[in-house]
Amino acid sequence: MWYYQSTTNIHACSQTERTSLLSLALTLSSPSSLNWTSNDCCRWQGTNCDAAGWVTHLSLPFKGLTLKQGTAFPSFTVVLGNLTHLTHLNLSHNSLDQSVGSFLSLSHLEVLDLSSNLLSGELPLSLPSSIRMLDLSNNQFSGSIPSSFFRQARNLTSFLVSNNTFSGSIPSLVCLHSSPLIRVLEFSFNEFNGSLPSGLGE
Secondary structure, three states: OOOOOOOOOOOOOOHHHHHHHHHHHHOEEOOOOOOOOOOOHHHOOOEEEOOOOOEEEEEOOOOOOEEOOOOOHHHHHHHHOOOOOOOEEEOOOOOOEEOOOOOOOOOOOOEEEOOOOEEEEOOOOOOOOOOOEEEOOOOEEEEOOOOHHHHHOOOOOEEEOOOOEEEEOOOHHHHOOOOOOOOEEEOOOOEEOOOOOOOOOO
């Protein structure tokens, strides 16, 4: 599990990033207010920026975040997609529900932690090629895991999807050359069937 503590930033965020974050806040409800009100979004709770003022880290675990009534999670991921310089995204341990849209527009994303929410539905067909760690454990995802996940994400080192309701077989690509860097796999407490892929654990 990944956590990030926001630090003081010298460079003010760009207006584009501030607008994107405020649009994101409009889709959410939080008992413990985010208090995103100052002009410099690089100093906002849970954010961190690079020297150019682009938001690279967004970390909001354990904030009691839920989607506002009538807001579908795919539109939430569309808003996130406007933060195109994100490398680390942690929204774990909240109460986000609905399904997950594509994260392909986040072409620099390396760490994605959405664990311990109420997310459901099937996974998108692919991930950004930059992704290194994906944690979707302790949600309500279902359906099969697309083989394209492992074909596209060649830098993936950790893939954690325990405690969901995934079914079908574990993709054989997880053990092939298309995923040469994978070191951590967690598939427990799902509804997979069939035999384990040849080479798993070797």
